[in-house]
Amino acid sequence: MSQISFADFFNSAKKAGPETGPVMPVAVPSSGIHRMINLEVARKQFISVFLHTARQLRRWDVFSDFITLAASELDLARVRTQESMERCRKICERYDSDDIKNLHELFRLMVCALEAEFHDFLGAIFMELELGDDRRGQYFTPYSVQSLMARMLIPGIKDTIRREGMITLSEPTCGAGGMVIAYAECLIEAGLNPSAQLFVNCIDIDPVAADMAFIQLSLLGIAAEVVTGNTLTLQFNRVRYTPVYYINGFEEKLQNQRRIRAMLDFIRGMKEAA
Incomplete structure (x- = not known):
């Protein structure tokens, strides 16, 4: 069994106007059903959802935005700070509601993949999407x-x-x-x-x-x-x-x-x- 015990999702809210406050991270709705899926299914679904998210943006930008949001939500010392919430709010402004839902789904699939098998999921995804060719020629060891x-x-x-x-x-x-x-x-x-x-x-x-x-x-x-x-x-x-x-x-x-x-x-x- 995996050691995963913490999987708080970042908020799907999108700033609607000047009067709207900063985006606040929230927990996964209790009505949601978490289904265990195997690694290969999680990987394929992650790739598919990612490629259909915010198609108007460069793939590197979408990936780095997803990583920033996910890391901010898992940072217990800073998750509720003004700086963190403002950074997340600015990122979410770039995406419509469907894209935000896709970002949620990417987080869920990442958790499922790490539950299914102890491995370097994000490093493998990074290489499969060929994101290293798009930035500094960066590559991760298999x-x-x-x-x-x-x-x-x-x-x-x-x-x-x-x-x-x-x-x-x-x-x-x-x-x-x-x-x-x-x-x-x-x-x-x-x-x-x-x-x-x-x-x-x-x-x-x-x-x-x-x-x-x-x-x-x-x-x-x-x-x-x-x-x-x-x-x-x-x-x-x-x-x-x-x-x-x-x-x-x-x-x-x-x-x-x-x-x-x-x-x-x-x-x-x-x-x-x-």
Whole structure:
């Protein structure tokens, strides 16, 4: 079973006139029925709905708008801030009511795809739509390769968790978060719980890529600090934390881990000096 536990949809309201307030995110209507569908069906439906959404706009613009809206809704620390609501309102102004419904449907299908299988859904969609050719020649590593690389990092991981209570992972060029997802999947296969035992620091210079990672790690229940910025120059523009970071108390867990590491370093130094 997937770890997905949070799937709040952004508001479908569209600004009707000058007197209308900013768009407010709302929860999924309780009358809605969520039906589990397999990955291939979700992928095909996502592509179809996407290609029929706001045809007057460039595909890259529609994709990046969808990613911005979805990421804003999952950002628990900022979702109700004036800045976030104003940004979402301006995006929604570009779409008519049918297109807004399609954006809702894209979110639903994305959730269904991640429920069906632990994988880099948005990275695969990005490549299938050939959006990388439209902007900076950007390409994402296939998930099969990411899984192979992740498995190389697994040996000895249980010893680390027994010693420190959790493990941390750093991804300085995270893209859509595929490598992190593959690593979390390996932990699950090893009988571990990444929602409680894994914290990830992710960085990407492209704000859309960083948002893609933030969305997927949020929906898959992975505690992460997702930074938009340049790893080489250490210039950072935005930091976001996934919902599980707050829900599972990772701030305290990280403090405990630092204390344990400091104690182990002290003991190691004493033994070397003896």
